[in-house]
Amino acid sequence: MRDPEQTRQNILEVSADEIHRKGFTATSLSCILKRCEISKGALYHHFANKMELGYAVFEEVYAPAFIALWQPPVETEDPIQGLSDFFSSMSKEMSCDELVCGCPLNNLCQEMSGVDEGFRIRILAMQQQLNLLIATNLSRVSSQLQPDLDFSQVAYFIVSTFHGSSSLSKSSLNKELFDKVIKELCRYMQQLKR
Amino acid sequence: MRDPEQTRQNILEVSADEIHRKGFTATSLSCILKRCEISKGALYHHFANKMELGYAVFEEVYAPAFIALWQPPVETEDPIQGLSDFFSSMSKEMSCDELVCGCPLNNLCQEMSGVDEGFRIRILAMQQQLNLLIATNLSRVSSQLQPDLDFSQVAYFIVSTFHGSSSLSKSSLNKELFDKVIKELCRYMQQLKR
């Protein structure tokens, strides 16, 4: 019957979903408890407090999922095309509700970076890791790209634009504006090629 | 002694600052009352509730300031150069603390679009107004730009990137990453010229 590891995983997954939808602060423990069908004691047995639960969600759910999401498109032979397809497939395959939720990393960055140092350093590390991932793969195919490109700069630019477009779709409640920005982003990326 | 209009303005300005720094939800009325040195009764005499106060801050503080900020650079003879200078001067002249607070419009968009319909429609209207402002001014100088540009698409792209770069600097706590993205954004904008 009892399976502490299963309980812990369940808490993490439900919390990840709630935080993604409502943000960290607006996510209430009681709501998590209901969905998990456990008591407050159970949650506090596995996590010291809400903040530690948040950190665990970030490290054990968001971070791995984030890398698993971005790595494949970037590590294809043609990372420019890989990213273009990656972004394009988002607006096609993702539902409106999903899209409006935005990227968990960007959401937490906006909400928690200025409030909690623990979140800030984790978010920053993740952003730097993503930047390195993109930049190194761009430099890998630098022979096919324009000369004098600052790959780190280009990588930060691409991710910034993507996050900005997610923000846009939150107020419009549809994919239209997201699509527009992604189209222009793809046009920009194609221009990086020589 | 008594100056109701002054009281109201003071509430609006202090609230605008608090909301800009902490976000709408995290801003507590008691904190506003302290800074304004007024009672709760005074605040509720001027505003029906917290939400209405938020709407008033948006319409009477953020919206005018937002237009006053973006209009000049976009309405110069060369809007591309105007925007480039506009963005560049930000990273030079703005303090780190200011920059990390981000754009009030983008902040509210991220926080409130999915929670409150009243905020959502106001934010969306503002975004569309800004988009129109940029797009029309780009089309004004279309003869100097590349052919087949979708000006609305380009305008949304520019603003998205700018907002995304603000997000970045929240976790890094310095201007470095913001600078990088802005540099690439300026490079992109220059490429729009033929």
Place this chain on the structure above:
DNA sequence: AGTTTAACCGACCGGTAGGTCGGTTGCAAA
């Protein structure tokens, strides 16, 4: 001077949040 009312005061309310803690339960080792 008296009257009216907008402007303002602050104690109080219900609700909810995160967090605590003494007690119970189930399972595994001895």
Place this chain on the structure above:
DNA sequence: TTTGCAACCGACCTACCGGTCGGTTAAACT
């Protein structure tokens, strides 16, 4: 079979939130 402890329960605590409301004050008008 007994014992020990991780796993779990849920009533309770304090703090703070947005919001209410009966009362007070200042100033403008008659």
